[in-house]
Amino acid sequence: MVSDDHLSRIRELKFKQLLVFERVATLGSMHKAAEAVHMTQPNVVKIVRQLEELLDVALFERHSKGVRLTVFAEHLLTRIRPMLGDVRAMSEELTALRGGDGGQVAVGTLISASAWLLPESAALMKRRHPRVGLVIREATNDILFPMLQVGELDVIVGRLPEDPGEGVEMHAIYQDDLMIVARAGHPLSRRSDCAVRDLLDYPWIVPSNASPVRRQVDQFFLDRGLPVPDNQIVSLSMLTNLGILARSDALAMLPSVAARPLIQVGVLFEVPIHVRLPFGAIGYSVRADRPLVPAAETFVRVLKEVGARAQSGIA
Known part of the structure; x- marks a missing residue:
């Protein structure tokens, strides 16, 4: 049973204290948190100390590069993140009720959607x-979906995962495949046909081991009795990957909807091995237990409209 003393302490909690605590815990730094909440660092330190005194626990361990969360802070963080997400949603809904076409949408994205969709x-x-x-x-995914579940994100756009976790609702917009691409003017661009073995002669840009695309790249070679390319650049940044492709003879597997516009304008070309790999469903994910805020509902309608163009091959 909760004691009267504990109930009294909880009643004294202030929203600003929880907001500051969440920013310090998420950013791992009093200085960064102060910038995020537009306060001075001494004020942030003061508020954190007030919260620690009120709860009678140490929330952070200080070190030279910032702070580490104690077990008490980790537990508190799991409790207040959903609450802060609900407060943000409430603010968006009140804005809509006042009749303004405003608000804000927090969108998480994967590399499969960040180049085109x-x-x-x-822009639209x-x-x-x-x-x-x-x-x-x-x-x-391991970063974005927990953020969605606690309300830090309204929607995630990209390839739909096999297991998004509890409380997530997924909606497919179109099916995509992977194509092997290189820069226009690449040595392979002078050939009308390539053997898969020829691809081992060049560097490969690949995502991290946790990515489903990485597993497909590896399996593509293994299924043909070939070794996985050992000359690799591991990168999840679409902007970085395009920069590397433009400046080198590297190869990469990209979602076709993302690659096609760049091929059409002569930036990339599709390596002629006449094989494409299924990539999966591209769409959006939302929380199953909460309605979208009005601004996010509007964004989802736009997302579906744009996605329909990709499905019909007009991308």
Whole structure:
């Protein structure tokens, strides 16, 4: 049973204290948290100390590069993140009720969507709804889906995973495949046909081991009795990958919807091995237990409209 003393301490908690604590815990630094909440660092330190005194626990261990969470902080963080997400959603809904075409959408994206689907959707969204803010976070599934589950993100755009975790609802927009690409003017561009073995002569840009695309790249060679390329650049950044492709003879597997516009304008070419690998369903994921805020509903409608162009081959 919770004692009267503990209930009294909980009642004294202030929203600002929890907000500051969450920023320090997430960013791992008092200094970075102060910048994020537009406060001075001494004020952030003071608020954290007040919270520690109120709860009678140590929340952080200080070190030269920032702070580490104690077990108490980790537990508190899991409790307050959903609450802060709900407060943000409430603010967006109140903005919509006041009749303004405003609000903000927090979008997570994977490399499969960051080169075409999301930029096209974001551009169309801003043309139609200039007062809606977009905050975009590119990362891997293991980072994005926990953020979605606690309300830090409204929607995740990209390849739909096999197991997104509890409380997530996924919606497919179109099916995509992978093509092997290189820069225009690559030595292989002078050939009308290539053997898979020929591809081992060049560097390969590959995602990290946790990525499903990485497993498909490896399996592509293993299924043909060939070794996995050992001359590798491991990168999840689409911008970096395109820069490397433009400046070297490297090869990469890219989703066809992302690669096709770059092939059409002569930046990339598809390596002529006449094989494409299935990539999977591209779409969006949302929380199953919460309705979308109005701005996010609008963004999803735009996303579906843009995705329909890819499905019909007009991308």
